[in-house]
Amino acid sequence: MIPVVPAPSHPFRAAYDVERAVLSALRIVHVGQSSALLEAHRGPAAGPRAGVLVPVTWSDRGLAPGGFALTPHDGLRVRRLLLATDPGSALLDLSRWLDASGATPVDLRMAPLRIDPAATGRLALLLAGGEEPTGTDPALDARVQRALAPALADAVVQDQEARVHRLAQRLIGAGPGATPAGDDVLLGTLAALHAADRAGTATDRAHRGRAALVTVVTDGLARTTAASRHDLAAALGGSFAERAHRMTAAITDVHAVGPAYDDALGWGATSGVDFLHGLASTAQALLGHWQNRLPATA
Amino acid sequence: MIAGGVRVLNVGLPLIVDGVDPDAVVQLDWRPPAFGDADAARLMASLDTERTAEANDRAVTAMHAVRPQLTSIRPAREVVPGLAEGRLLLHAGPPIEVERMCGPMLGALMGAAVFEGWAADGDQARALLESGEIAVAPCHHHQAVGPMAGVVAPSMPVVVVEDGGRQAFASLNEGLGKVLRFGAYDDEVITRLRWMREVLGPVLDAALRRSGPIDITSLVAQALMMGDEGHNRNVAATSLFARRLGPAIAVEESGTEVLGFLAGNDHFMLNVSMAAAKLATDAAVGIADSTVVTAMSRNGVEFGLRVAGTGEQWFTAPVGPADGLFFPGYSIEDANPDLGDSAITETLGVGGFAMAASPAITQFVGGTPDDALATTRSMRRITVRPHPAYSIPSLNFTGTPSGIDVLKVLDTGVLPVINTGIAHRLAGIGQIGAGIVTAPPEVFQQAVRGLADRRSTV
Amino acid sequence: MSSADALSVRVFPRLYRDSVTLMALAASAQKADGVVRVGAVMATPANLAILAEAGMLPEGLAASPDDLIISVRATDETAADAALDVAEAGLSAQDAGTGERVEVLPQTLAEGLAVDATCTVAAVSTPGTYAPVVVEQALRRGLHVFCFSDNVSVADEVRLKRMAAERNLLLMGPDCGTAILDGTPLGFANAVRPGPIAMIAASGTGAQEVSCLLDAAGAGVSQIIGVGGRDLSEDVGGLTTNVALDLVLADPGTEVVVLVSKPASPAVADALLARLGSVGRPVVACLLGLEDSDGAVTVRGTLEGGAAAAASAVGLELATTSGTPEPPPATLSARGVVGLYTGGTLASEAKVILGRADVAAEILDLGDDKYTAGRPHPMIDPSARAEHVEAAGSRADVGLLLVDLVIGHGAAADPATPLADAVRAARAAAERDGRTLVVVGSVCGTAADPQGIDGQRAILREAGVLLFASNAAAVRYAVACASQPPGSQADRQEELS
Structure with missing residues (x-):
């Protein structure tokens, strides 16, 4: 069984470097208070993307490279969903998230800064x-x-x-x-x-x-x-x-x-x-x- | 020089109290208040006065002093103010235009219009609603409450709870499955509504007259001891109600039918205890300077908050779907954004605030009894004091946390927890799960601004 | 490690737990009976090496970076295994629960007071944006406030100080560094002996210097109430100073009152002096830069002068002014006098004394924002000043260097050593150029301070610093030297030996 995680219901942000190729079969690594760590499936067909991480964050945690940042509300939803999902066997599909109209891409590269x-x-x-x-x-x-x-x-x-x-x-x-x-x-x-x-x-x-x-x-x-x-x-x-x-x-x-x-x-x-x-x-x-x-x- | 000796509450760096005897220091795990809104935090501090504390004390005392009695079941047009004439339907949540309504609410209103005979079918009903020929208004504006879509129409029977000349109302619970409150209005639904109008309402009303009024506070208190939390689990309360009224129902014509209906509807008492909670919290509405919450409610699009000191003003913010456990075959994808007046139970201090009373419900929404205890404890941090009538065994018989204080919510960053049923986003499919939501932070940030405006103009 | 020790290790393959959980896990295992050491880390090559080095890794154990390894050394095998069971139970409990963290520490002021309603003072060092919020909450709950936070607007300061004054509460700060209330030190303060003199101070190091001089004279301090640098400005109008006065005048332990401030707004100073003149007990106003005068209020323009006047009010004399012979002035190889200070008010005092004697000098307050550039405050990181000291050694125009050293709660653990090293280097550099650099200074502190004044002094003296009992005495000596005609190298050698 592959439970499909639906697109978040509120506007959310996606790291500009999030890799679409890894999103369709993700395993749960860890579910925390304000973040969840997902990992590209290591199955036989996974290829070189196996093991790439997708951090999903919410509340005040902020966006992480290669990941998504959700509103507190959506975060809570996703967290409860993940907690109810068997981390051993279930694979999740987040690929629809990138297509969702609420997704804003964010460039996470460090800007030029003047050290004070x-x-x-x-x-x-x-x-x-x-x-x-x-x-x-x-x-x-x-x-x-x-x-x-x-x-x-x-x-x-x-x-x-x-x-x-x-x-x-x-x-x-x-x-x-x-x-x-x-x-x-x-x-x-x-x-x-x-x-x-x-x-x-x-x-x-x-x-x-x-x-x-x-x-x-x-x-x-x-x-x-x-x-x-x-x-x-x-x-x-x-x-x-x-x-x-x-x-x-x-x-x-x-x-x-x-x-x-x-x-x-x-x-x-x-x-x-x-x-x-x-x-x-x-x-x-x-x-x-x-x-x-x-x-x-x- | 310092009366009471120097004993330090350290808010920030431990370095500051390096030279102080550790026994004379309380170190705080301080975090920025008001969900990071510094202006709201300043208003919070400025309202945190003796005057506010006294007003909150009065507000909670008034709420706790109400002892709602279930006295009768009458057609809405006879008892609910504003429903006697014209074409007006009531709905759950803060005010909302027909165009913006979610599927289940619109479906329920359409069904109610057909039920009242104002429209021949759904399409015509929708046209009348959109043109304004059938008016809509929140239940809360008419001393009433309703779960989910919360629709009340003039010919529907409503429960009447009273205390000292004040009244509050709620529709009768239809049970689960295809029901109006989830937006269904096919023949099955309309037929049931007619039966409720012609049989259930009159029979229960007669039985109540025969047996005398029922004290809802003591009935709910007893149900909390029996594993209900008073919002998502009502099986104990409904059983107590049926037991209490059973003999009087049984002697009525059609009494057996009514008893059969009660036997099959675990949630019948929810609407009654909602009306009782509404009567109690209304006692605090308009108490000047009080920062105690008097209503939390959802219309499927927005979450609405009312506070004692700002009277009938609503503070609103967008609301999303509840997450929790879904019945087989459904997922959060199918869920409608949160809906219903039922959070009035949390406003008084049961439901999510009484999780510790109900290990059974914890399993239903995902979690352990420890989580339930922790939830109830954390609600203590944002409330004025325990409800004297609703004591919980697992908390050493202290009462459930009661009287949500807007200032405490902002100071701690802890949001009220609400247990809720989850409706399908399409009208008529019904309940597809149950779970826990928290109120959105924005309504509390708005409320403190509203309270401060009110204070500065006095 | 005795041979009776037992080492037990468990590896949890590809197990991810957040850091807070790992830390809690190690801590709970550590508490088990008989446990000597616990390590709960990810099994990266670097961590395996660290464990091996610490004797906490059995030979031949294989693990990969994403494995969690828990290693326990205990008095015996049973104890080690029991501790590992505790840790493992912690891991699986995480699995079963939803991971909600249990609240332990109170978070808000109200919750803190619910834990201990006997608290009387709130110490506030939150970011400046929120400091007014927390201060207001504290005042409304009847707490005195020590506000270390800065970046608070003057408007907020005035509003909150009015609120405090209405309630007869102290609002020390914002930007208040020093207080001693009924013997309890807050922020940066010295371990001074208790006594009859109360100080109300708009300047942190000023209060430290006066209190330490009094301590050395055998006099003690009843209170030090910091009021914040802006309290005596026109805008704030001495709101906290007045509340502080009310409190110390009602304090049975206080016989003499000392006010310490950099120059105040004239209007505020006049009003304050008028009030001080009629309090019915000795009052010393130590207002830097003012002319000394004796009237209803004893006004002194230096810290040492203020301390001396306060000491004499209780029948004692300062060591610095009691006729202890000072060394004869050295003859300088160059006329330039440079002061490199870490204490702002000490630098101000130096400028006052040098100005009174018409001696031109460069006096730098290295704690000032414009010199802390890229560094912590020099009272905390003494190496910041060391570079300036070293550089002064190669300046041909500099004949004498003035320094201070502030110790006490909050200051660096051993500020003397880096200063001493820098002085040695500077003097050596001057020597190579055929000059002699005279280094003069004082240590602000007491024997009871965590760093200990005697040890700190010895370190400086060994590096060739001429030490005086007060900053003022050191500066006076500099004045005497600078006023001498330049002499021969031989004279100087003799005088310094």
Whole structure:
């Protein structure tokens, strides 16, 4: 039996890169409070698209790459429907969603952004103030990965290829969480680099450093979880979840810092804060590159 | 210097209270209020006064003091204000133009027009409705309520509940299957309606006269102890009703037929308890400064909210279909957007608010008894106080949460939970499932603006 | 790890659970009897390596990145298995339920008060957009408010402070950093001894400096009430300051009142001084930059002056003004004086003293928005200032460097070390150019602060910083040096040794 999920009844949004080819036979991976994770069928005929993820989100969760964002109402509907569906056997068909008149395509690529020193400073201050232990065991504490963020940022901005490789490999798939903390740090790092790169404010060196990072992360994708792999692959192409876009505002606008931090606290157990660490460290490194001077007078 | 000693409620960063004895700190898990609408949040804070608290106390006291008695079953035109003359039909929900109505509601109105003999067939009925020769108005504007399409026509029998000179009305429940309230109006439906007008209504009315009025509050309270939640499950209440009135019905001519009908209709008491809830919540309408909700209702297109302090004003927002469990062969694709006045039961504090009383219903809408308990507990966060008559064993005999406070809904971000039946989107197919919906946030954001306007003009 | 330890591991193939659930799972397993360590992570190569390194991975265990692995080390096998059962039960309970999260912490102010109705103060540090909402809710429920949030409009500040004043409640802030209420510190504050002096402060570090100087003199503090930087402006008109005065005047533990502020609006200052003149107990108005005067109210233009006047009102003397001999002024190799401050009011005090002595100097408040560029506040991240200090070492025009160091609740764990390193580097750089850089400073803090003032001082002294008991004393020394004629290298070496 293939239960068919009907098109949402309210206007909804679809990521511009959602892949039609994967939508007709999806398996339920996880149903959460404000999102559901679906996965392209791995059956015999599935081909290369097998295992591609389609995140369906609602409430204030925001759109994720390759996914759909529904109104709270539709989200609740879909959630109840999925909860009542046997995840083991049922396959769902969302292909009609793309044809629905209520679907608005959204480009999730990171826009060019100007990094603001005051905003970045405030963000770093907030992060410095909130360093609580994040796990039951010191070896599996997200702070281990967060602590690598400044060094990685520095290595990228200085284009120290060997150091970028070494640090990125220590981050991929490392740490607590369904999306391991190290991956979230990498996402934050990539977000800041993309924003600066597209704004043309990154130095040539930083640009080359970013290319080195992209190479090592691309090679390492198989070393992490499916959910993380999905997010990282999108980030390598410059696309980020809306939630990540909202967080990234924290390095461009001083007034966005508080809301972004609050937002981050609600993103996974540690993911949001991990992301902000990557973001803030990289923004600081990028700023430091051309701002590291003593003011002459008061 | 600080009377009572320094004990800190920390709203935000834990860093601020680093130097404070942890025993003297209550840390909040604070979130932005009013569903992220900062202006609505400011109005919420400005209305959160002693005056409001007193008004809300008066409103809930008034609602809880009402003891509705079921006194008679009379033709609507005799008792419902405005139905005596002319061609007026009542419907569920906030006001809506005929052109915008959903299938089941339009079908029910057409059927009612045929039933009244105002039209020969559906097409003619539709033309008369669209031209305005047959007028329509919400039940709520005529002291009445009706489930689903909620259509009340002048010759239909209605239940009359009273308390101290005030009255409220509701249609009689037709049972499940092809019925008018889901928009069906073929011969089978019209025939049943005629039987209800000519046999069911008069027999029940006579039986009531013989046996005396029935106290609905105590009957519903008893049913909650027996596993009803008072909205989607009414089998206990209906059984109690039949038991109470059975001897008096049995001696009437056609009494056996009526008893047979009651035996086959688990939901008969729903309409009666809706009328009782309407009578209770109407006691709070117009209490100045009160932010307590007095009605929640759906017309199949919009959700409508009324608040004590803004009197008869409606706050509305679009409504979608309920999700839940569907009868075999149907899915959410077939579902009509949410419909009916029955959320008046939640407005008083039963239905979704009394989930903890009804493990059976939890299974029906998908979930566990733990979920049911959690639902009822979370409704405590947005209500004024427990209903003194409706106590629940699983909550240590405290009452169900009652008196939804608009300000608390905005402050917590918790929306009222409503149990509901699901109608097919096409007229006449009937009920295809049951589930849970929440009220849309927009109506509460609008309500706080309406309340603030009212306050600033006083 | 003793040999009696047992390690048990379970792998759940291709199991996805959200992070919050994984965290809760590990926490519940951790609570089981006999459990030493618990790891619940996705079995990525990196995490398997971490587990192996922590001794929490049996050899030869195979798993792939999308598997969930739960590893428990416990005192014995039974305990480890029991903990794993707890964790696994948590996983399957998730399957059965709808995953609704149980509310544990109260969310709203009203719910917080329902949990504990004895709360008397609300500390608010929400985003500025919502701060007025929360402050209003708190005031309407009769709570005093410490509002750390900033970005609140003046109109909201005035409206809410009027509301607070009507209810005789304190609204400290917005943008209030420091308070000590009946001995309880909020925000950034020092561990000062209790005593008879109450402070009402529109400036955070100003209040910290005065309270620490009083502490060092053996005097103590009854209250520090922060009022927010704008309280004494024309618009706000001292609304909170007046409520604070009412409260401290009624406080049996308060004998002396000290007001601390950067220069206030003249109209507000006049009205306030008129009121202060008739309160019937000693009042010191420490208004930076004003001329010192003695009348009904003792007015002092520096923090140290204010602290000295307050100390003398309780019969004590400040160490800095009690005749402790100060070292003879050094002869500077260049006339330039630069101050690199982390405390804004300390920088202001330096400017006042240097201005009074007609000594030209560059005094920077590195906590100001224009210098925090890209960095946290230097009180929290001391490395921000270190770079400025190092750079000053290579400036040929600079002969003397003034610094401060603020410790206490909220400040960095060891701010002295990065400053000391930077000072060493700066002095070495100057030395290489054949100059001597004189570095002068003070530490604002007490022995009881989490960082400990003595240790912090020792670190700075070791790096060659000439330390004084107050910021004012350090600045006075700088004035004395700058007023000396330039001398020979040999003289200087002798004086500094």
